[in-house]
Structures are given as structure tokens and as C-alpha cells.
Amino acid sequence: GARAGGEIAGPVGEIVGGTVGAAVGAGLEIPNAVITSIPRDEPSVVVRERVVVGEPLPSTVELRTVPRHTEYRYAIVNDRRVIVEPRTRRVVKIID
Numbered sequence: 001g002a003r004a005g006g007e008i009a010g011p012v013g014e015i016v017g018g019t020v021g022a023a024v025g026a027g028l029e030i031p032n033a034v035i036t037s038i039p040r041d042e043p044s045v046v047v048r049e050r051v052v053v054g055e056p057l058p059s060t061v062e063l064r065t066v067p068r069h070t071e072y073r074y075a076i077v078n079d080r081r082v083i084v085e086p087r088t089r090r091v092v093k094i095i096d
Contacts, residue, residue, distance in 0.1 A: 030083055030093050034069045038083070038095065044076045051077050056089040063089070 045061050063073040073086040081095040
């Protein structure tokens with residue numbers, strides 16, 4: 001976040017970019033109970049885009065509700081389980 005902001009808008013952009021990047025990357029702590037509730041044996045969807053924390057998943061990827069933790073959504077993309085912010089579709093954690 002800071003590097004991209006600095007390249008685009010100088011020192012002020014670096015501060016804003018760093019703040020946004022930190023909020024997306026480290027600001028959301030996912031409880032272990034949520035992680036262990038996500039099934040491992042579901043089919044994976046293949047997407048061409050890189051799956052990266054902080055970036056949204058394509059609209060073609062179906063988001064599923066985490067069992068017993070309905071405030072969280074997940075998807076299995078390119079053989080990796082990912083937890084997604086449902087409103088923005090942004091990846092908040094890549095599990096494996």
C-alpha cells in the first residue's frame with residue numbers, strides 16, 4: 001500500500017497507501033474456529049487472476065457462508081481456501 005501510494009502521489013500518497021494496506025492486510029483477525037470450519041473437500045474454481053489478500057475475487061466465483069459462522073464467506077479458488085469480505089468480495093485471508 002505505501003509503495004504504490006508513494007509512486008502515484010508522493011509522500012502523502014505513501015502515508016494513505018500504507019494506512020489502507022495495513023487496514024486490509026492486518027486489521028482483520030480471523031478466529032481459528034472460522035478457519036477450521038471451512039471445508040477442505042469442495043471442488044476448486046479456477047481463475048486466471050492472481051488471488052491476493054486485499055484484492056477482490058472475480059464476480060464469477062461463488063462465495064459460500066462459513067458453517068456456524070454466517071458473518072464470514074469463503075471460496076476455494078485455484079486449490080486454495082480463501083476467506084472473503086462479503087460486501088466487497090476482497091480476500092482477507094488465504095488459508096492454503
